[in-house]
Amino acid sequence: MVKLICSECGRRFSPKEKIFQCICDGVLEVAEKKVSFPVNKIRKRKNSIWRYREAIPVESDKNVVSLGEGLTPLLPLKYTDLEILAKLDFLFPTGSFKDRGSSVMISHLKDLGVKKIMDDSSGNAGASISAYAAKAGMSCEIFCPSYASGGKLTQILYYGAKLNRVPGMREDTEKAILKRTKEAYYASHNWNPYFIEGTKTLAFEIAEQLGWSSPDNIICPCGNGGIYLGLFTGFRELIEKGVVSSMPRLLGVQSSVCPPIYNAYREKIDFVKPFKQISRTIAEGVCLAKPVRGQLILKAMKESKGSFEVVKDDEVIRGLRFLALQGVFVEPTSAIVIPAIEKFYQNRMIGKKEKTVVVLSGSGLKTTDVLASSRFLSLEYQRAS
Incomplete structure (x- = not known):
């Protein structure tokens, strides 16, 4: 049975809990996974990260959110x-490579029935999470540093997410979102295991x-x-x-x-x-x-x-x-x-x-x-x- 385990204190949580960190503020890791690599089957599958399905701990196939990502040259x-x-x-x-993480994380959140998410990002993760949230039908809000590259910010907006540009350095963006995490699920690409x-x-x-x-x-x-x-x-x-x-x-x-x-x-x-x-x-x-x-x-x-x-x-x-x-x-x-x-x-x-x-x-x-x-x-x- 898959568990979430705190890397700091060792507390264990069910993967069905809608949390992004331990109650001790430690980071969580996915543990006790059933992983296998049926090599002969894998080579016949589509060029996607989901060709390794037996090693990805998303519960339901019907909740897999994919844009065809994977098997890059x-x-x-x-x-x-x-x-x-x-x-x-x-x-x-x-x-960007962030699509690997976004596909699996958003699929897991769909398993949990999450409808509204937010994240903070220097740009790439925000664009990626916005895209997969759009595919999954989730409402999405992204916080980015005001200096983030224009191309990334444009992506976020076109995917239909709400964009908040935060003055200051990258850590100021995280501080801004942490004040509002009770408004939606914090789908943090940094915190979410x-x-x-x-x-x-x-x-x-x-x-x-x-x-x-x-x-x-x-x-x-x-x-x-x-x-x-x-x-x-x-x-x-x-x-x-x-x-x-x-x-x-x-x-x-x-x-x-x-x-x-x-x-x-x-x-x-x-x-x-x-x-x-x-x-x-x-x-x-x-x-x-x-x-x-x-x-x-x-x-x-x-x-x-x-x-x-x-x-x-x-x-x-x-x-x-x-x-x-x-x-x-x-x-x-x-x-x-x-x-x-x-x-x-x-x-x-x-x-x-x-x-x-x-x-x-x-x-x-x-x-x-x-x-x-x-x-x-x-x-x-x-x-x-």
């Missing part, structure tokens, strides 16, 4: 003499695309750990069921403007200190001053023998150019992984004979207002050596 990149594969996880209905149950399908796809095996390393952007924890959860389940034999080294990347997880890694502590962000970054999707799942991210990093790096905005711009010259157009938050490759190589976290996957999480079409600025276009193209 795994593309080899030309990168000196390292073997780099790009997981194009921006090729989704709403243009079913969102991770969706993003874990990224691990399943990578393994399947590599012939049901694990890469040596995976590099991904990390703000609140939606990708990072999804990868860890997914590969752990694959290992437990004997589908793959090893956990990839999970390598997270943050912006130098707001690196609370990196700081904890560098200081060798097992908790994440709140970070006071005083300036903005073009990698807006990874800026969370106090990630609610920070301790779980550090635990996953330790168990996967992973690490963290930070990059500056100028390095992100070079990453954008590098990808564009290979025909791949992503938003800055996605490109943060490219300059990190060399940093991880220099730190001996990845090797020449190893297979490394980089996760590209959001489409450049969402941030054309930023990317079209003179700051970007004035730079010369930087071709891969």
